[in-house]
Amino acid sequence: MTLDLYSWPTPNGHKVHIMLEECELPYLVHAVDIGAGDQFAKQFLAISPNNKIPAIVDPEGPDGRPISLFESGAILLYLAGKTGRFLPADERGKFVALQWLMFQMGGVGPMLGQAHHFRRYAPQTLPYAVDRYTNEAHRLYGVMDRRLGQARYFAGTFSIADIAIFPWTRSHEAQGVDLAAYPNVQRWFEEISGRPAVQRGLQVLANHARDMTDAKARENLFGAIQYQRR
Numbered sequence: 001m002t003l004d005l006y007s008w009p010t011p012n013g014h015k016v017h018i019m020l021e022e023c024e025l026p027y028l029v030h031a032v033d034i035g036a037g038d039q040f041a042k043q044f045l046a047i048s049p050n051n052k053i054p055a056i057v058d059p060e061g062p063d064g065r066p067i068s069l070f071e072s073g074a075i076l077l078y079l080a081g082k083t084g085r086f087l088p089a090d091e092r093g094k095f096v097a098l099q100w101l102m103f104q105m106g107g108v109g110p111m112l113g114q115a116h117h118f119r120r121y122a123p124q125t126l127p128y129a130v131d132r133y134t135n136e137a138h139r140l141y142g143v144m145d146r147r148l149g150q151a152r153y154f155a156g157t158f159s160i161a162d163i164a165i166f167p168w169t170r171s172h173e174a175q176g177v178d179l180a181a182y183p184n185v186q187r188w189f190e191e192i193s194g195r196p197a198v199q200r201g202l203q204v205l206a207n208h209a210r211d212m213t214d215a216k217a218r219e220n221l222f223g224a225i226q227y228q229r230r
Contacts, residue, residue: 003027006044007054008034009205011167012072012109016054018163018201021059023083027056031208035217037225045230058082073105076160086160093155100147100154100161104168108144111136112168115175121213121222134176141172141182148184166192 005027007013021028032038032053035191039051048055048070056075061067069075080087088094115133118126144165147154154161169189172179179186192198212221219225 001026001058001060003059004057005029005054006047006056007033007205008032009209010034010053011113011170012052013054013205014167014170014202015072015164016056016075016079017204018092018161018167018198019079019086021197021201021204022086022163022195023079023082024197025079029079029204031205033208033222035212035214037216040220040225040230048099051226051230065116073164074103076101076164079179080160086158086163088155088157088159093157097159100159101164103143104161104164108140108165108168111140112175114217116171117222119176121218137175137177141177141185143182144188145182145184148188153188162188162192165196 003020003025005016007016007029008031017029032044034053038044039048039053044055045051047057047068050070051228052070052074054072055068055070056078057066057068058078059066069078077087087097111133115130115137118133122129144154153159154165166189169179169185179189213216
């Protein structure tokens with residue numbers, strides 16, 4: 001049965017694109033143009049009440065009934081459980097993978113996203129914010145570099161932790177980071193980049209990617225519309 005994927009070509013979107021390709025699951029992609037405000041449509045809010053991409057609808061949920069899910073980390077866990085892939089089966093390995101998944105959800109995504117925002121999208125340069133988040137980006141890359149000096153992948157074997165972290169590292173230059181300063185991350189990044197399923201996942205909605213600096217996109221992404229009660 002084909003899953004419905006509601007997404008946009010962002011790091012969080014690419015996490016799920018890559019997972020679906022790695023798991024070889026059939027899916028139908030629906031573009032949610034976050035610059036145009038599609039994320040605020042009632043139909044989308046019905047499956048993603050936090051008005052964020054990605055979201056999925058699986059017509060064959062765990063009990064045989066349809067299930068909709070939002071939050072990319074939850075979707076990765078769901079797909080890993082559905083397919084039995086990319087989450088270690090042994091208890092120790094599973095929790096090692098989960099801690100690095102949480103590291104991405106709680107640190108890598110929010111902090112690297114802020115570094116990118118204040119370096120590229122903020123309407124005015126705020127040195128304090130730029131320095132704070134660029135320094136935090138470097139700290140996080142240092143954590144990743146130490147781990148990848150101990151193991152080939154974050155959980156030892158390729159897992160949802162790698163799938164979650166990788167898309168965020170693709171914008172390292174916008175985050176003020178030179179990968180050459182983190183050789184273990186660079187080695188890992190190049191290996192993940194070469195996986196055929198990863199390459200396919202990165203092409204999902206690639207033809208929809210566009211500049212997000214126009215006034216309407218800024219309002220939908222960063223303006224007051226975000227804070228309206230729905």
